[in-house]
Amino acid sequence: MTVAPEAQSRPVPEGHVRLTIDGVEVDAPKGELLIRTAERMGIVIPRFCDHPLLDPAGACRQCLVEVEMNGRPMPKPQASCTMTVADGMVVRTQRTSAVADKAQQGVMELLLINHPLDCPICDKGGECPLQNQALKHGRAESRFHDVKRTFPKPIAISSQILLDRERCVLCQRCTRFSKQIAGDPFIELLERGAVQQVGIGEQQPFQSYFSGNTIQICPVGALTSAQYRFRSRPFDLVSTPGQCEHCASGCEIRNDWRRGKVMRRLAGDDPEVNEEWICDKGRFAFRYTTADDRFTRPQVREDGELRPASWTEALRVAAEGLAAARDAGGVGVLPGGRLTTEDAYAYAKFTRIALRSNDIDFRARAHSAEELRFLESAVVGSGPETGVVYRDFESAPAVLCVAFEPEEESPIVFLRLRKAARKHGTQIHHLGQWLSPGVEKTTTIMHDGGPVRTGSLVRCPPGGEAAALSTLPSEVDEALRRPGAILLVGERAAQIPGLYSEVLRTAARTGARVAWIPRRAGERGAVEAGALPTLLPGGRPVADPDARAELERVWGLGAGTLPATPGRDGTAILTAAAGGQLSGLLVGGVDPDDLPDPALAERALHRVDFVVSLEMRPSAVTRHADVVLPVAAAVEKSGSYLNWEGRTREFGTTIEGTGMLPDCRVLDTLAVEMDTDLFTQTPAAAGGELRRLGGHTGARPPGPDEPVEPPTAPGPGQALLATWRQLLDNGSMQVGEPNLAGTARDPVAVLSPRTAQRAGLVPGRRVEIRTARGAVTLDVRTAEMPDDVVWVPADSGASRVHRTLGAGHGALVDLAAVAPMTAAAGNGHAGGPTTTHQDGGRA
Template structure:
């Protein structure tokens, strides 16, 4: 193209786009320039100087003039006629790089054999290729007490740090969490000096680290960590100025970030390590498998590392179209849940007790019970299935049981939502993508907190802060909304439909993202659909669980067959071929609990149901309950048969993320556990029905031709909102990214990094209660009461917010349903 720039790198002509950095242009030409601070997703800073090269540019007369000194290739954009000489063709560049490497190694410890980065360390590799053959430094190296626990899950060994500032830049630029920074000045005091002068280092400005006095603070208690030589480490981030309780995490430190683990992965040396992986393995011990996170609906690419049959760590995968190179801390550290209380063999109830049995016996009992069932049979598979497993559930319901009574929505739900999903989500494919969200002129978020509910989506929105308008419809501006510089349209519970109906002038190219919590408010999804049509905006539904979109596409709804086919459409039923006579819409999950006496359920967490007590009673009252689950759970109280199934790490499969993008993943390690698809296929055979889902090929051969549906679709919902003029205090809630969810079981360090749970009210409400900031108050609702600290926030006077699942048994079980009236007292 005519607007591209031509230059020469190591005597080879290269053509690149304007604004391209020299280091990127070299990569395009196949030339590798060593670097440490450079990262393609971070702004250039030229901190480490390892990428020094010779650079020349033409003067006004066209004569090439070389710059007097080597320049950092990571920070200089290309220009027409530029000539670059790297270490491969320039002795000056080579000597400069060797000199920088020598300086970096002056104080770096020679502890590669015990360093967690050993074997995959860029410094280790480049010291061999760009370093001097022999060290000239013979004096004592600078040392620090080590390690320093920055958060409950991140350790810092400062003597290994090369001050590249990747960690600092990540926190500031990507999630907007400035939880670590460069502190001190210069090289600091030599180990033999009598006077202590703090040199430049990475940290959190703690008195314990920098040696300054903090009144009324004696310092942290003795730590439970030690360095490789047995010396005690340091607990950091315990000193701070005035803070609210919500500014701290459960370990007592200042809250860091829901994305803090990324600094471990991008650190080019062994300075930052994970407490869960520290001294656990070496790269040559590991078997690594690309996979997809099951923590939310983002579809983030990850890498699972296994040593001797045990998952020891998870890393972010490189997927430019989805999560780029970042994942949430929940994606990274919450992998122990599948190891705890695992179900190894089927259990059947004998004389009121669950006892182990063989697969043949368990399947035979279930098959006989299902065939002889009286009254409606209902299926509640849950929202964490792969597409292949969801397909088997859907087909099993229609072919083996002859029913549309299947619903994967184990959460707040409504018939309006089922209609909305059928009309606007199912079979729509990639209608809105991460790239679309990043480049949209205006993004409207309705009942959706991306930082908490879909981390990778939040980071994409963060990339465009200042370039696009973001509007949030919510009771208050969360910290995530503040970091997005979002405009807040403040609402109380039940007012959302009226607010959405009043919205206008969104602009060309606007995108509306609505969360699953919209199902809590009658009429809201109807209003959202009207807004999208009125403003000609693109609309996308963003669920919280990893399997929700796959469930919609596979037909795990009472009104849907696969890929948006209505159960009431004769042509749709005939095309699918699953019991074409089943024309009646089935029971929703709510109605299944009320009317069905025989239940087939997946791995359900009762806390997710709007009324856990009533759900538990319904399950207990059922004549027969069979549960497919990975690990022991509440099902032991009500299940007649429990069939163990495989977690994601033990199977192949495909998640479908919120975009509608297929996210296939491989089996991380060999196991004999069966998938939901395997179990349902075998169970159907016991009932005399061949599902045709024995292999993944069987599933794809049937599903692929059905992915497009050009027939009639379900109409948009048209539900009128319920108006409530009451001025009494009502409770609202959503789940933070890190809480007491079952997928975080066993990840104790991760849970310790969660924010302290608090209740939020308006300043006027706080004054009316007679409480002060951070006072402990009692919140009383229809189902009980909870004691939490209370804080003020900019929100309506008639609203109290709580984290949904961060204390006790969760808000649903211990307090109230969404929008219920509550009382607050000291």
């Protein structure tokens, strides 16, 4: 934009037009909305329906301005949120036009006819655009003296979202967000004229992972949260910027808190990452920090029971036990994937110095040696300057998602893929088993003219992804060969032999760029921090003597101090512990149900001589722990995450003075008790040292190059298991939020019609998925997918795949039809999922 008195004497820049707003000449890009041009000039035009990330609607008419074209005034005021700039246009806003000012006052008067004056009790009171604009642009007195319209309230759009209909001004922000951004058109404008209102269809509840955004963008407080409703006033809250701790998207958030307790979360504004959106998990799943069973003091086991202890005693007992276990057989370290980068660095340093070992692996999930080589060669050291970033989706001709379910595993990636497809024509392709809701919403975009196909699903059996990637359909392969194409690979690829190798071969063949998107917030940073058995901090290979020597100099260690032998991965650590080859375990926030074999983890925890757990709440690990050291939640400490782009996401402490310590401080003090220093007393100290170390400057090792293995062929009565986690599931960080849990997707088994028919799954029957370990019984849904395949969620409700079945993605399972449960059986409602273990009991 250019504003200058001599504008008439200069040529109009290419792609721009010249117009006048409130007597000031301005050059604006062609196609820009009038309201945006005015904003950039510092002129605020009141509005309700306008939002910069939504398509124009012109619904509220609050932004009316006076417009002249070719010296002739238009016959009536125009909505500046729908009119684009034009050469020679003259615009007068409410600042210089009595006509525009009167029109805006008239619209405001109309809106306030039925809008209740309940600002003191409204959740939006104090931060309400209607409240602010009524004072600034409305009349001082109302001419309306009749009875305002009322409705029964609130209406539950979902278990989380409540609607007060009399407050609604029909701006359509919520319905446009649902359709355009989230792709969940469950909320709609009903009726017409004076009786028009927002609602849902009786058979279509608002089941969306992004519903909380409608609350934040609602300009009048018509949509409220069951979690926050009437809990606090905006002017009672202190706002602190933060970063979401749930997934690798790296969302900017805002924590609003009072009296040492977070009351709500809002989406922050970061155009490079999450724009102005967050998922419902990031918005609502924060009550785990104030759970009643939260550890507030260290615990030491005595006579078989944990008892509270002082920090001095607990650290002494932990140090003596770990030192003894280290000297006896060694200690394995499982930090988990939820750590900040600084905490992961402290774990990596503690393992190498205090425990003299490389037996550390943050991957508290299914993993493989092939994945480890992929991380070493293609992930470590990459960042926004060199790798794929969110904005690249919009310029990419095509994106292929491999073993990756964006809506479930990285919701903001899902939203940005939808935006790329809807606004920029990017083809979004998926390699998987069935047209899940997330896949459907990125391959078919709803426009006003109807559905538009923007991508495809390349179907393959679970375990056959590598073979399918090597023989892609011609249209997908050709799309990947166009400059700028992207391959997004998820952590599920670790369960498919040869897939990471084939991803790299496909990238080399087509020229497509590769990005790795794990599910947890701390995984990308843990790679850089060296929380892996073959990598030291900064991506230095354990087996490289020069890299070890460099690290020894920085850490002030003697030459040859660091162990030279690569360590065991997570499964090997647990196998060694269960077999007596390791004497101790140091465990961060790891849920054994996330591991590929929870039973192995239980045996390992039971077998080893000594277990130390750094945790917030009781878990399967703390049941075996000899010492539990309570650690701080994300809002109780500072630090940073690396999101999947490799972009640093720093945050400060929100809630001070809780007495909870970050993992890096606990490990630093524990190391002192073991007669060594880590110098990670604070996240700032740990992060500063990691940055000073820098990245590995030597050659990267070659990537994995394993052969493609075909999937196992199912026999009679068998099927291949496809599974991944849903966004809202049994995760412990969603505890204490029943309203959020009410919006989770039901656990069902998905099969092809032919597979269901062969298994005898006639209407009214349910399916039992069985292995030698146990069985899960679920309701059936049929979909177009490969035959002899069954999909179930990995950890939703009673569908606990790893714990109950002892199986993972691509495993063989048995199928059998069973009669539906009665209301008196199982979990108390007809048709609910059940789990059967080897002992025949119910869980």
